[in-house]
Amino acid sequence: MSAWRLASAAALLALLTWPVAGRAAERCVALEGGRVWLPSGPVEGATVVIVGERVAAAAAGAAVPEGCERVDVSGRVVTPGFVEVQSQLGLIEVEMESSTDDAHAGTQETPNPSVRASFSVADAYNPRSTVIPVTRLGGVTSALSVPDGGLIAGRSAFVDLAGGSQAEAVVRRDVAMHASVGGGGDSRAWTLGRLRALLTEARDFQTHEAAWRQNRTPPLAFPPAELVALRPVLAGTMPLVLDVDRASDIEAALRLASDFGLRLVVSGGAEAWMVADALARAKVPVIVDAMLNAPERFDRIRARADNASLLWAAGVPLLLTTASTHNARTLGQVAGNAVRAGLPVEAAMRALTETPARVFGIADRGRLAAGARANVVVWSGDPFEVSSAPERIFIGGRDIPRVSRQTLLRDRYRRLERLHAPLGLPTGAAASPR
Amino acid sequence: MSEARGRRRPWNEVGIAVAALGLVACGGAGAHVAADGKQARLIERLDAIEAAGNRPIEAPGVATGPRALLVGGTVLTAEGHRYSPGWVLIDGGRIRGVGEGEPPADERAARVDVSGRFVTPGLIDTHSHLGVYPSPSARAHGDGNEATAPGTAGVWAEHSFWPQDPGLERAVAGGVTTLQALPGSANLIGGRGVTLHLAPQRGSRAMRFPGAPVGVKMACGENPKRVYGERKQAPSTRMGNTRAFRELFLKARDASQKLAKADDEDALPRDLDSESLIAVLEGRALVQVHCYRADDMLGVLQVADEMGFEVRSFHHAVEAYKIRDILAARHVSVSTWADWWGFKMEAYDAIPENAALVDEAGARAVIHSDSARGIQRLNQEAGKAMAAGRRAGVDLSEDDALRWITANAAWTLGIEDQVGTLETGKRADIVVWDADPLSVYASADLVFIDGVLRYDRSRPQPPWSDFELGQDVQP
CATH class of the missing domain: 3.20.20.140 (Metal-dependent hydrolases)
Structure with missing residues (x-):
């Protein structure tokens, strides 16, 4: 048990000292104005900065690097995934x-x-x-x-x-x-x-x-x-x-x-x-x-x-x-x-x-803190409420499209009159597959 | 039971249309075109048979609800109104008035202050196996599937129903006041379901919802063909399912003719399996079909048209959204979940917008549970399905979503004249919630059934179930 605790403490230390500077080429997104679930609890209006795969900063008034994409998430709730x-x-x-x-x-x-x-x-x-x-x-x-x-x-x-x-x-x-x-x-x-x-x-x-x-x-x-x-x-x-x-x-x-x-x-x-x-x-x-x-x-x-x-x-x-x-x-x-x-x-x-x-x-998962893996969700509202849903999902800093096989089925059947619409005849010179 | 008779019967219209094209085969409409005299005799005999099989043994519960006025809360009627603040007057087990603002002076009524809380009709679950697959799971209590033949229309869920199921009290604590207990889906025709009112009783007969029509449970798709196919019996395929459906109904039509024709009143030809199906053919029993896939549902509708019966509701029906126009035109309701999927192939195409899209198309959507856990949170499931629909652009009100677990469910069970909305004259099945009932945080504070307070969250009582009594007497 103690060996394991030591190991995880070491991992945490490594995390906290993880360098966030010098990665200008990486994508940067700043989520601003939301209700943010920091490790200490929810904070209104805190900022989460994602650089590359990691959270660069998560705090009230965190500095947003130059050139970072700023996303207004006021009225939304930001949590770790x-x-x-x-x-x-x-x-x-x-x-x-x-x-x-x-x-x-x-x-x-x-x-x-x-x-x-x-x-x-x-x-x-x-x-x-x-x-x-x-x-x-x-x-x-x-x-x-x-x-x-x-x-x-x-x-x-x-x-x-x-x-x-x-x-x-x-x-x-x-x-x-x-x-x-x-x-x-x-x-x-x-x-x-x-x-x-x-x-x-x-x-x-x-x-x-x-x-x-x-x-x-x-x-x-x-x-x-x-x-x-x-x-x-x-x-x-x-x-x-x-x-x-x-x-x-x-x-x-x-x-x-x-x-x-x-x-x-x-x-x-x-x-x-x-x-x-x-x-x-x-x-x-x-x-x-x-x-x-x-x-x-x-x-x-x-x-x-x-x-x-x-x-x-x-x-x-x-x-x-x-x-x-x-x-x-x-x-x-x-x-x-x-x-x-x-x-x-x-x-x-x-x-x-x-x-x-x-x-x-x-x-490095489960927390919105500098150095943590950027698994971050922006919710439409209270994340525990059945009416809420994610509006943005980041996993390892990657902006995940809100698409699944279910959303594609939904979209296919959204307008029944358009289902199985015939192909129109080709326009112009018919190109045959090579 | 007679309520279901004489309803609009789409299959008649289809029959006429087919006849006009000169395509109708000999005997295509079976017993329905029998001479009036013979038909009347059939009805009379069916009535006698049903009466004999339904004698009350345990005394039914007596509704002696007090005169009470629920005041100050937000009243959601499930018929289009939201009164905030509103009031509901109940007396003698019935709703005597519903309205907005200050209620009329009534010195005889006990005032129940429900300020800040929400008042809805009691919730109704169209698909439950409480009592027939009760808790705790025990081999001795697995009474939901008479899986000994693919057609067992003659078994009744009420004869399996264990009134001591601890799930019943929990369902009431979740705001549910009525449920349909159904046989399982191992069989193509699993037997009769029973609609029950959830006041505690010593036996299922006393729990029967007064005047509710019988439901006959059927199942298409994977389950019957798996159960019997694994035994190297028929059916083992979907086409085998359909053949077996048709054969069972053909047999019932023969039995119907024999019953109508028999001369000796004292020696009527009896066949319990066929009698349940005759009730279906005569429109006396409501057909509740477990069916997931769109194409499977269409296949069942084809058999229904051929044999001359209506489907009242497809249950589970996770692909109903694909054929919602057809289901709407035929007035078939859709009893489904908010988001269950993927546990079997025929549940692979489920989407969370199913109920919303069905509703939008003009069909009746119902959120059911099929689960001892789900029945405790039907309100959350309706809220979840509403939110999914809204995100997809379906225009839905809170009242619409509430109907999925009240009014539409009542229609599915043929008791819409008695419950499902907060309207004067209806049974006083009422729930008072501590928060918006479509929220995950809402709990039922008070539950009235026939105007009688059966559950009060603030006053814990010994468990209803005899089974639960004394499970924790150790120091």
Whole structure:
């Protein structure tokens, strides 16, 4: 944990000292007059200066360099782009079409391996998925694309929702390990026991690998590649995101994390409010879907609308999620519902921006501050209100057109009388294709 | 139930037009052109059959709403008026007056000050599986799909409905006062839906919305062909879907003739599946069709014309915007979401402007939920769809968007004469919101059903659901 904190502090320091001068050739845009969400909170009339891929300045009265394009955004709201941390963006095009699903691994193998720690989704990430432009139109500019299924689902990738190549879009691969316990088939005690056995063998294998290679150890219970893949989790450099809802399961997960020195992140956490103090003491972040307020499953009997605000009040690092791929664009609405249930607006904004970036170690996202990556959204109004929408979207400083497959369908069918209009005859000399 | 009868029937007009061209095949209009006497006998027998199958067991709820005057709030009527401040007078479970400014003096009425708040009709969800797929998800409670044959018109959702579903109270807390509980979409003809009033009761019969017509749930497209195709049964393709639809209706037409012709009153030929479809053919039941793709909807309309029935509403209908002119001309309503998409191929072309474009074309748009979560936030979904439409240049008022979850939904369920707007004489199904109801921040403060206060956010009560009682008695 402390190593990781040091590393992120170093990254932040590097950021703050990032040079903004001497880049005259880069595009400069100044957003002036809006209500700007700075790290300290919203400031009326502050200025955001974007130079190239970065925020050069974000402050009230920030100086606008000569030749910079000045955009009046008064009456608008400027925020860091939102970060969705529990989706399969770029991994699934159509949920029910398995040929478009790259979030699940090993499902064709027999026996179906439930431990897929070596599965890294980054190589499957499709930056041209039609889901990505749709998602951007909800003001979401980055995402953790996560694998799903099995005891250990695999490793997620942190992506920016722009760029036509993996090289551009994938910010960092192997960001976190994802796992799930509770609520199906085997006893949760058995599942947790398997997880402990796995982690124990992975830990032992670190010291016994050479002996194993010389056939001097008993056979392994788990594939060696999976054991090796778990090393960063055991070292505390890679968070383990555990999908778990029932309060007693969260307790068990906290014991597990403590015993193995893991950097635990709880995802789902329908009953997390019941163990909020323990989560706060262990500094374990919780990823909450604020729409989850009903006893939908036996694991979620005590789900309630104010889960997020109770966790926040107890001091638990809070992240908000849609828990959706195709409707990750509704992240602002999720935050609005959390606010309706009592979460302070500032806490909700952090839960969509700064906190996910910090928890997953991508320190230059989620904040409007000098040196930060210019993932910036200009909203028509309150970004959590269902009537609001982005008017400008910048990702890595790039001005993103507000176009998606859905807007093109809308435009095609906007005037039915113009649909399938015949081609007119060619005018002038008919040119034949060469 | 008789309300639906005698409505304008576009298929009749189509039938006449086709006949004029000399194209009508023998028996093309089936039971509808039977001799008047035989038709009357059929109707009489159907009435008797329905009455026998619908005997009340648990006592229906009695509306004994107080005389009360809601004053000082912004009243949104869903029939074109916004009174700010306005007032609503209720008494005996009915709306007795609605207006602007200072209400008429009424010493008998209890004054409820709703200053700064918003008053709307109770919301109506045309598509819910509450009670038939209740919370918590349990194998023992998966009662929404009788997926044992593609045509099961004879099953009734009310016979699956669990009145202890914790989702019901949450729906009311979201301002919903009426919903249609539907069978699922595994089958081409899934069975009868039931329109329910959401006051807590011990059984579904007591919850039935008085006088609401039966709904018959159908489904086109991917689901039926997947469910049966995976079992190597018919249907396994879209063309198989259509053949099965036609065969089921042909069978119902035969059954209808037999029922009308039978001489022995004490030994009528009974066939529950066909009886639900006869109700469809006779216009007594409203057809609610799960259908996503535009071309699939057109295919269902073709079967409807051939067999002689009307589609009341296409549900989900994410591509309705592509055929909104046709749906408007045929008076088919569109029950859809604000923005669900992409979970299956037939949901790939959904756009957030769907409801707005359908509305603009003159068809009735409805925002439905199909979800225990969504039903709690229909107001937000309507607000979202309105905003998407406005951004696309569709001229929409707040009243228009409110109709998507009230008046248009009431029409879809055939109860528009009773609920869906704030008008004198209608049932006093009323919601008081703490903010503009189309805002993400709005919560229902008070919910009246038949003039009876069923929910008050400021006065938490023990849970309605017996299931939820005692889930948290540990210290």
